[in-house]
Amino acid sequence: MATPLTAPEGNPQLTAFGRGRHSLDRSVWYSGWLMTFLATAEETRGQFALLEAVARKGNVPPPHIHRREDETFYILEGEMTASVSGQTIKGTPGTAIFLPRDVVHSFEIESEQMRMLVLLTPAGGEGYFKECSEPAPAMTLPPPSEVSYGEIEKLLAVGVKYGIEFALPKP
Numbered sequence: 001m002a003t004p005l006t007a008p009e010g011n012p013q014l015t016a017f018g019r020g021r022h023s024l025d026r027s028v029w030y031s032g033w034l035m036t037f038l039a040t041a042e043e044t045r046g047q048f049a050l051l052e053a054v055a056r057k058g059n060v061p062p063p064h065i066h067r068r069e070d071e072t073f074y075i076l077e078g079e080m081t082a083s084v085s086g087q088t089i090k091g092t093p094g095t096a097i098f099l100p101r102d103v104v105h106s107f108e109i110e111s112e113q114m115r116m117l118v119l120l121t122p123a124g125g126e127g128y129f130k131e132c133s134e135p136a137p138a139m140t141l142p143p144p145s146e147v148s149y150g151e152i153e154k155l156l157a158v159g160v161k162y163g164i165e166f167a168l169p170k171p
Contacts, residue, residue, distance in 0.1 A: 017043060028133035029142035031155070032059045035133065041123035049123035052076075054115045056141055063106040067163035069120045071099040073107075078114030082107040091116075104167045113141075128162040 019038060027036040032055055039050040063083070073082070073091065080091040084105045089097050091107075099105045120126060132155055136142075156166060 015043075024136060024139060027136040027139060028130065029136050030129050030133035031061075031151075032056070032142060032144065034136055034139065034141050035129055036139075037126060037130070038117075039123075040126055044123055046123045047121070049120040049126040051118040051120075051126060051129070052115065053118050054113065054141060055109055056113050056144070057109050057111060060108045061106055063104050063167040064159070065104050065165045065167060066099070066101050066120075066125060067165065068101065069122055069125045069163075070101050071105075071125070072119040072121070073097040073099070074117040074119070076115045076117065078109065078111035078116075080107050080109050080111075080114055080116075125162055125164070128158055128164055131158050131161075 017039075023036060026038075027034060029035075034054040036052045037049070038052055039048065041049055073080075073096065075091045075093050075095045075097075077093055082089045082091060082097050082099070082105060084097075084099055085103045089095075091097050159166060
């Protein structure tokens, strides 16, 4: 639960808050990930969203492009390699990786498990993860599963709504 703080005098629209990271009511299972929404558009007046994301080795998103926001990863635990418009960036604990909007990117988790913070600026893209997920019944990774054709269709359709394009190979 967020701890509300006093809004600056003369600006009641700004509300500061503090929140711990482990919150089951703010966590979802998204495509093999455990994601916790630490700050959302509603709480930051759309300025940014911050998520904690945990996944296991082998969970590789298809190359995609964010049209509305920049994405920054900050690696807390584990290792990954990001592919950003043909450039390869190695991510280890303490590494920040910036993924500008309108640039195709993907990444591969190289350690058995990885935990990172995901900063979206401006906010809004976190709605995609909310819409394509299910509430996490526990603060654990979801069981490994195959993605069905119907799930892929949903991810593609919801992606359009949030300005996310998947750079899938042409048939």
